[in-house]
Amino acid sequence: MSDLDALRAALADTARAVRPQIIAPGVEAARRTLRRRRAIRAGVSSVLAAALVTLGFTIAVPQHKQPTLDPTPSPSVSSMAVESATPSPGPTSPSPTPSPKPSPSPSRSRLAVAAEQTNVTCPKTIRPKVRNGNADGPVRLTFYLPQSELDRMCPGQKVFISWATYEWLPQGDQFQTDGGGFELSAAMPSLSQSIGAANGGICRGDRYFHAGNTTFPHQLTGGKHLSKATLTDGRSTGIFEQHLEDGTACIAAGEIP
């Protein structure tokens, strides 16, 4: 027997001798192990999938939650906030909720903003009326919105009224003795203002009513007027945007040089 045959025989004999001691776990054990591994793998896959879905949802939510212009906003505070809100480019990661929204400018009413959002064309010119507009003081002037104008106005639309009254000075100039401003709306369609009597026998001068927020000068010099429009005598109530009640009558009476 060669050494190679001897080596082969020795190896075969050793392997053969050990075989009876080999305990095969069996096919069923192999199947159980395989089923268990597959179940674990499936479970892990499910957990990973759920985690990915959750993570993806968490990441995706801020993108979907980014404030967008609501195509049909209602005239409410929230709709105004939607219009003015923008994503806050802060250093932190996007929040799942929209960032705090800035409040609208104080110069713009909520309803006016809402009206802009709804693309409703609000009438730019509203014509209020006044009672006792040309009456001498002391008198109580009443400014009001007639029903025809109220019907034209947008919901919540307001009209600012500025007014001023002047008296003649002996030199032929006028100085403002009273004035003010206020808003009229559907919620407050009328307002009364009291105007005192001219002081010291000074003739009543011009009286201006202006639909809008304006500032009248303290003094009108050289017999000039702010507007050519003049209320005629006896017309105590009229439509106005910027009406003038001049002191013509007073001048005619010789009270003003």
Next chain:
Amino acid sequence: MTEHREFAEFYSASFQKLAAALYVYTGDLAEAQDVVQEAMIRALARWSTVSTYEEPAAWVRQVAWNLATSRWRRLRRGLHLAAQGHVETPAPGPGPDRVAIVAALAQLPARQRQAVILHYLEDQPVAVIAETMGTAEGTVKSWLHRARAALAEQLSDEAPAEEVDHV
């Protein structure tokens, strides 16, 4: 159902032979059984494919040897045995000659030992061994030559050394 029966027949026909060869390689019967069972589980997982191979046993043998020679697996096995306070005991049954040959094989480098077992116990051609071990045929021949010389020297204490033929 046929597939299950085919695998069961394959398992019965292959397990002991492969486990015995790996016992000669590892000197650890339990480790040999674990490695072969793991290879069988992997074969079962893809039996629809493995069963179509010309020699499914070759695929399982390859997997089992890869597992047995895996350094990571050997490390885990060593840690596992150490944690259990394992004391190496010779497998019962083989006589002194067989224990001697296993002990002599254990002195060989792992690659040479694997080549010897595959060639002289499993009757694998050098070309197949080279492919299995991922090396050149000449390298396998060199390993076999050195292994024979080393075995002859180690076993010379029990039997007079004889010149080993070239492969």
